[in-house]
Amino acid sequence: MGRANNSTVTGFVLVGLSAHPKLQTIFFVLVLWMYLVILLGNGVLISVIIYDCHLHTPMYFFLCNLSILDICYTSSSVPLILESFLKVRKKVSFSGCMVQMFFSFAMGATECMLLGMMAIDRYMAICCPLRYHSIMTKGVYVPMAAVPWVLGLVDSGVQTSLAMQLPFCANNVIRHFVCEILAILKLTCGDISINIISMTASNLIALVTPLLVISISYIFIVATIMRIPSTEGKRKAFSTCSSHLMVVIIFYGTLFSMYAKPKSQNTADADNQDILQAVISLSYGVMTPMLNPLIYSLRNKDVKVAVKNMLGWKDFSDDI
Numbered sequence: 001m002g003r004a005n006n007s008t009v010t011g012f013v014l015v016g017l018s019a020h021p022k023l024q025t026i027f028f029v030l031v032l033w034m035y036l037v038i039l040l041g042n043g044v045l046i047s048v049i050i051y052d053c054h055l056h057t058p059m060y061f062f063l064c065n066l067s068i069l070d071i072c073y074t075s076s077s078v079p080l081i082l083e084s085f086l087k088v089r090k091k092v093s094f095s096g097c098m099v100q101m102f103f104s105f106a107m108g109a110t111e112c113m114l115l116g117m118m119a120i121d122r123y124m125a126i127c128c129p130l131r132y133h134s135i136m137t138k139g140v141y142v143p144m145a146a147v148p149w150v151l152g153l154v155d156s157g158v159q160t161s162l163a164m165q166l167p168f169c170a171n172n173v174i175r176h177f178v179c180e181i182l183a184i185l186k187l188t189c190g191d192i193s194i195n196i197i198s199m200t201a202s203n204l205i206a207l208v209t210p211l212l213v214i215s216i217s218y219i220f221i222v223a224t225i226m227r228i229p230s231t232e233g234k235r236k237a238f239s240t241c242s243s244h245l246m247v248v249i250i251f252y253g254t255l256f257s258m259y260a261k262p263k264s265q266n267t268a269d270a271d272n273q274d275i276l277q278a279v280i281s282l283s284y285g286v287m288t289p290m291l292n293p294l295i296y297s298l299r300n301k302d303v304k305v306a307v308k309n310m311l312g313w314k315d316f317s318d319d320i
Helices: 021-051 058-086 094-127 138-164 180-185 193-226 231-262 267-298 301-311
Strands: 011-014 088-093
Touching: 011 094, 021 058, 021 267, 021 301, 058 088, 058 094, 058 138, 058 267, 088 094, 088 301, 094 180, 094 193, 138 180, 138 193, 193 231, 193 267, 231 267, 267 301
Parallel strands: none
Antiparallel strands: 011 088
């Protein structure tokens, strides 16, 4: 039996927080402000890394890719989120919904895998410092950054194409700000067993495997740091990976919070859950990309010096 798309749905309706019009205004201003910070913060970080030759290292190459990802991810969803706040029921065409879902899913999957690659880089820098530069050559770290992009785009292409073949009948209302794949699958009136199998495989590749790589890498990193005799040596070693660890905790923390919470049957509780779900969803989709450049720049002396050099600011204290 084929799975031809016999959909009678030509578009979807995003309800978001339409039941809370006052909150929509607050969230619109908040999300718009955060989006501008994302564009500015990540844009400056990308420019600084490209501009300063001292930052042409594997760690900053991965960081540059992460900033590009954050801009692409938020740009694929935030304009739709902002528009949904301005309308009670935001109508999105079927094709438009699928395109937005493709890019959001691709960027999310790519970021998971890229964080795993960054953990491997930090493992090599701390656990194998003498061999780091001979191992992490340009011929190694460029493919390491390219693999997440390729796998993320392919994975998203598979999930989106399978979703497009599903039959959608009468229900076209998505209780979300954007066209999120799990919300889309809930609306179908056909068999989604293939989609579930495909999503399970996708989660293993793009979510579970990078998390295992990150966990194992940091077990070895912590063990190596604990063997360093001096306190100052431990502090310096930990500072090289603390920013990445903070980003991982924030990213996976908000991601798991978004999908791990049970659904309430009580109307009042469900109303509160909608608000809480909106906060968690926006934290994952907007707040994390906004915090990434702040975490890496505020905690990184090299980046702060490179920003001053790019802007032509002279720090006279450096000459003393």
